[in-house]
Amino acid sequence: MLLPMTNNKTWNMRPDFVPDHISERAIRPLLIAGAHGTLGRALERICHTRGLVAVAMGRAELDITSPVSVENVLDKVRPWAVVNVAGYVRVDAAETDAGQCFSENATGPSVLATACAARQLPFLTFSSDLVFDGEQDEPYTESSKPNPLNVYGRSKLAAEQRVLAVHPQALVVRTSAFFSSWDEFNFVHFAVQAARRGEQFEAADDVRISPTFVPDLVNASLDLLLDDAAGIWHVTNHGSCTWAELARMAIARAGLSPDLVVPRPMAGFGLAAARPRQSVLVSEKGIVLRSLEHALDQCVREMEHHPIVAG
Numbered sequence: 290m291l292l293p294m295t296n297n298k299t300w301n302m303r304p305d306f307v308p309d310h311i312s313e314r315a316i317r318p319l320l321i322a323g324a325h326g327t328l329g330r331a332l333e334r335i336c337h338t339r340g341l342v343a344v345a346m347g348r349a350e351l352d353i354t355s356p357v358s359v360e361n362v363l364d365k366v367r368p369w370a371v372v373n374v375a376g377y378v379r380v381d382a383a384e385t386d387a388g389q390c391f392s393e394n395a396t397g398p399s400v401l402a403t404a405c406a407a408r409q410l411p412f413l414t415f416s417s418d419l420v421f422d423g424e425q426d427e428p429y430t431e432s433s434k435p436n437p438l439n440v441y442g443r444s445k446l447a448a449e450q451r452v453l454a455v456h457p458q459a460l461v462v463r464t465s466a467f468f469s470s471w472d473e474f475n476f477v478h479f480a481v482q483a484a485r486r487g488e489q490f491e492a493a494d495d496v497r498i499s500p501t502f503v504p505d506l507v508n509a510s511l512d513l514l515l516d517d518a519a520g521i522w523h524v525t526n527h528g529s530c531t532w533a534e535l536a537r538m539a540i541a542r543a544g545l546s547p548d549l550v551v552p553r554p555m556a557g558f559g560l561a562a563a564r565p566r567q568s569v570l571v572s573e574k575g576i577v578l579r580s581l582e583h584a585l586d587q588c589v590r591e592m593e594h595h596p597i598v599a600g
């Protein structure tokens with residue numbers, strides 16, 4: 290019997306020696322909620338690569354805000370764990386759409402966590418660097434005090450608090466600033482595409498973040514889930530930069546001129562939601578992913594060799 294273990298390893302074990310909770314993981318699926326988004330599609334793809342059986346559901350099949358929908362799906366699928374990658378990610382729109390934002394970002398995860406706790410199922414959900422206010426100079430760790438500046442950040446903090454209140458063993462991964470070669474809905478893609486068209490690209494040079502390569506995030510989060518990690522964990526690539534530096538690094542790796550990047554203060558974009566001046570995440574729990582530079586090398590290389598055909 291081949292069982293998926295952490296770090297992509299598998300191991301042979303005779304069934305009679307397999308601990309119950311491990312054998313369950315080889316027989317019952319992982320349930321992915323919110324599967325049709327950026328993180329959801331990457332998670333489904335990597336579960337397949339790693340030999341983890343997954344049932345991936347979008348909103349139509351599983352509405353995380355509906356207890357009836359959640360209970361029916363859990364009864365039918367009987368997963369060994371649930372991963373929530375659903376969410377409302379339109380940070381600026383949330384300022385005038387707080388009800389929908391809180392429903393999808395806070396109520397939904399709380400409904401899932403409650404149902405998972407009742408079934409003693411592991412539960413993984415994702416939070417954001419935008420729970421922080423940027424007032425401190427040092428990077429934020431898991432024990433740093435959150436103080437969100439916008440509706441989106443407040444909805445993510447509410448999710449953390451509600452999920453851990455009903456399911457203290459839940460795994461909450463805080464992360465930030467996705468980039469990926471697997472879809473076009475990310476900042477790195479926008480920057481490189483603008484440069485490919487020979488256009489200037491304005492980017493904020495006074496906001497510092499820790500960008501995260503989505504495949505690295507997915508693999509690290511699955512490893513934590515398989516290792517029965519609990520509580521809040523910070524998972525980003527190692528390193529930080531401003532959005533303008535991120536654009537320059539990506540464009541240079543695409544063999545184009547980074548001088549196409551026009552640095553701007555964040556205030557110059559006239560965005561509805563305030564952003565922290567810095568929201569760099571590091572972990573005090575010892576998890577370290579590869580460097581941002583190394584992840585960007587792979588991301589831009591993949592963008593070159595496997596360009597996305599716009600959907």
Ligand SMILES: NC(=O)C1=CN([C@@H]2O[C@H](COP(=O)(O)OP(=O)(O)OC[C@H]3O[C@@H](n4cnc5c(N)ncnc54)[C@H](OP(=O)(O)O)[C@@H]3O)[C@@H](O)[C@H]2O)C=CC1
Pocket residue numbers: 322323324325326327328329347348349351352353354374375376377378393397415416417418464465466467
């Ligand atoms: N993008 C980023 O840079 C970061 C994201 N995160 C978090 O990661 C998670 C995933 O983000 P990302 O993949 O970028 O988001 P996407 O917007 O790409 O995907 C979110 C998905 O959630 C689905 N969804 C929304 N409401 C519900 C619901 N009630 N029931 C079921 N599904 C629902 C959406 O479905 P539909 O298509 O029908 O709307 C969508 O497919 C979110 O929790 C986000 O807060 C954290 C840090 C950074």
Ligand SMILES: Cc1cn([C@H]2C[C@H](O)[C@@H](COP(=O)(O)OP(=O)(O)O[C@H]3O[C@@H](C)C(=O)[C@@H](O)[C@H]3O)O2)c(=O)[nH]c1=O
Pocket residue numbers: 378379380381416417418419464465466467476490491492493532533558564
């Ligand atoms: C339009 C535009 C925005 N920006 C700035 C504003 C913005 O903060 C940032 C990137 O745009 P985004 O819309 O991805 O940024 P933003 O909405 O801040 O991204 C956030 O998404 C949510 C879901 C998170 O959880 C955060 O971790 C973060 O990734 O760059 C530029 O630098 N250049 C541009 O051309």
